[in-house]
Structure formats: C-alpha cells, structure tokens
Amino acid sequence: MNIVLSILKIAGISVIFLVILLIFLLILLLFVPFRYRFYGKLSEIAPEKERELQCKLTVSFLWFLFRLSWEYERENLKRDIRLFGIPLLRPKKKKQREREETEGQETEQQKAEEQETEKQEAEWQKTEEQEKLPDGETEAENAEETISVFIRIGRFLLRFPEWFLDRLRALKRLISRAAATRNAMLEMVGKALALWRDEHIRGGIKKLWAELKSLLLKLKPRCRKGRVHFGFEDPSLTGKILGILGIFYGFYGDTVRIEPDFERHVLEGELELSGKIRLFLLFRTGFLLYREKEIRYIFKLVKNMGKE
Numbered sequence: 001m002n003i004v005l006s007i008l009k010i011a012g013i014s015v016i017f018l019v020i021l022l023i024f025l026l027i028l029l030l031f032v033p034f035r036y037r038f039y040g041k042l043s044e045i046a047p048e049k050e051r052e053l054q055c056k057l058t059v060s061f062l063w064f065l066f067r068l069s070w071e072y073e074r075e076n077l078k079r080d081i082r083l084f085g086i087p088l089l090r091p092k093k094k095k096q097r098e099r100e101e102t103e104g105q106e107t108e109q110q111k112a113e114e115q116e117t118e119k120q121e122a123e124w125q126k127t128e129e130q131e132k133l134p135d136g137e138t139e140a141e142n143a144e145e146t147i148s149v150f151i152r153i154g155r156f157l158l159r160f161p162e163w164f165l166d167r168l169r170a171l172k173r174l175i176s177r178a179a180a181t182r183n184a185m186l187e188m189v190g191k192a193l194a195l196w197r198d199e200h201i202r203g204g205i206k207k208l209w210a211e212l213k214s215l216l217l218k219l220k221p222r223c224r225k226g227r228v229h230f231g232f233e234d235p236s237l238t239g240k241i242l243g244i245l246g247i248f249y250g251f252y253g254d255t256v257r258i259e260p261d262f263e264r265h266v267l268e269g270e271l272e273l274s275g276k277i278r279l280f281l282l283f284r285t286g287f288l289l290y291r292e293k294e295i296r297y298i299f300k301l302v303k304n305m306g307k308e
Contacts, residue, residue, distance in 0.1 A: 028062070030283070033276035035060050038221070041270040051267065195301070204294030215285045221275035223255040229268040231261030238262050 041054045058069040067082040081088040195201050228245075232238045242260045256271075289295050 030280040031278060032062060033278045035274070035276045036221075037272070037274045039270070039272045042268055044266055044268050200294045200297045201301070204292065204298045207292050208289060208295055208298075211285050211289055215281060218281055219275065219277055221273040223252065224272040224274055226252065226256035226271045227259065227269050228256065229259040229261060229266060231264055231266045233265050235262040 036057065036059045038058075039054075039056045043052050043054070044050070052074065053072070054074075055072045056069065057071075058067065060067045064085050065083070067080075067085075069080045071078040071080075079089060230238070230241065232241075238260050239262075242258065245258055
C-alpha cells in the first residue's frame with residue numbers, strides 16, 4: 001500500500017511540475033518579446049557601375065535561446081536557425097558546393113556537345129540522301145510538293161467561311177462575357193455602398209482601424225541608423241528630390257542622413273531597423289475586437305457572403 005501511495009505521489013508531483021512548466025513557458029511566449037533586426041545596404045560598384053544589394057533579417061527570442069536569420073548577399077540566400085546557440089541547419093561545405101557546381105557545368109557541357117553532334121549527324125544524313133537521289137526522283141518530289149501546296153490552299157479556301165463564322169461567334173461570346181462582368185461589378189459596387197451606409201458596419205470599421213492603428217504604433221520598428229546618397233545627371237532634379245525629402249524630415253529626423261550629389265548619377269544607402277513583438281499584444285487586440293458587437297456583425301456578414 002505504501003508503494004502504491006509513493007508511486008501516486010511521484011506521479012502527482014511530476015504532473016504538477018509539468019503543468020507549472022507549461023504555464024511558465026506560456027507566460028514566456030506571451031510576455032517576452034520576439035526581437036527582430038533588419039539591415040539593408042545598397043552600394044554602387046564604381047568600375048562596372050553596378051549596384052549590389054545586401055540584406056539581413058534576424059529574429060531572436062530570449063537572446064541565445066532561439067535565433068533565426070536570413071541573409072542575402074551577391075544573389076545568394078543564406079538561412080540559419082540556432083537553438084541554445086546550436087545550429088540546426090548544417091550548411092554545405094565549400095568544397096561540396098564547388099563540386100556540385102562543377103558537376104552541373106560538366107553535365108551542361110556534355111548535353112550541349114551531344115546536341116551539336118546529333119545536329120551534325122542529321123545534316124550529314126540529309127546531304128547523303130540528297131546526293132543519292134537521282135534527278136528524276138528529285139523532279140517527281142518537287143512536283144508532288146507543288147501539288148500538295150495547291151491542295152492545302154484549296155482546303156484553306158473551303159474552310160475559311162467556317163473559320164470566319166467561328167471567330168464571329170467567339171467575339172459575340174466575349175462581348176456577352178464583358179457585359180456580364182460589367183453588370184456583376186455594378187452589382188458589387190451597389191452592395192458595397194449599401195453595406196457602407198449601415199451604421200453597424202461603419203462603427204465596426206472605425207473601431208477596427210483604431211485598434212489596428214494602436215497595435216501598429218506599439219509594434220513599429222525603430223530606425224537605428226540610415227543613410228541615403230543620391231544624385232542625378234540634372235542637378236535641378238536632385239534639388240527637387242531633396243526638397244521633397246525635406247518635407248518628411250519630421251518622420252525620420254536625425255536618424256537618417258541625406259547626402260545629395262549634384263555632380264554625378266548615383267544611388268547608394270543603408271538602413272538598420274530594430275523592434276520587438278509581444279504575442280500578448282496580438283492576443284489582446286484580437287480579444288478586444290471579438291468583444292465588439294459591430295465587428296462580430298461584420299464577420300457574420302462576411303461569413304454569409306462566403307457561403308453564398
């Protein structure tokens with residue numbers, strides 16, 4: 001009896017421990033933010049006058065616990081997933097990649113060589129057959145070809161009225177379809193206007209926009225640094241673009257450095273953004289939206305329209 005009680009006690013303690021662990025992990029997922037960082041750079045290579053794009057996106061959770069990154073550089077995309085600092089994706093070794101590239105190039109060269117040899121053999125066979133044929137046979141073949149050409153022309157002239165009528169019927173069907181789509185679009189516009197006049201829908205859209213706006217303000221990234229170096233062949237156009245960018249100075253402020261170039265055509269820059277996303281904010285916004293009657297009314301209308 002004591003053994004059974006001790007086993008039940010151990011099982012109960014382990015179940016309670018697992019429940020507490022799951023609750024702890026759930027709290028971590030909800031309240032600890034997922035941090036992300038984006039870096040992009042556009043540079044101009046001077047001799048070739050080509051632009052090189054470099055981008056990197058990193059998402060991390062609890063610093064070293066989970067890390068996910070994408071990197072694009074020189075038309076190559078690299079991915080990396082790390083759990084407790086241990087890489088989960090094993091990148092291919094450099095020698096293996098070079099071997100695969102060389103094998104692919106060799107197979108392409110072999111295919112091209114085989115196609116060329118097949119073409120040459122076919123041409124040689126044609127020339128040999130033409131040389132073997134006597135003059136009488138070649139004349140007979142030419143006569144047969146001219147007769148077949150006249151036969152094809154006659155068949156085309158016989159089928160032309162039917163072909164023309166088919167094209168007219170297809171044009172008529174196209175016009176009827178265009179008229180049907182026009183009527184359907186007018187009907188959709190009328191339904192949309194009728195829905196917009198509904199007070200419940202207008203109120204739900206306003207509340208939905210307010211909640212999404214507040215959520216985006218909380219989740220918006222922070223610009224760590226930025227630089228834009230631009231210029232055109234026409235200096236007046238460069239000045240106009242600089243004036244337009246000056247209008248939006250209140251949005252980017254001192255974090256983005258603008259460098260106009262009035263002497264040459266150039267476009268370079270770099271941008272670094274960082275931010276964080278908490279799942280609790282997403283669930284909170286969804287719960288608040290679900291509580292609103294107007295939004296539930298909109299979802300019900302959309303669901304009914306989908307069934308129709």
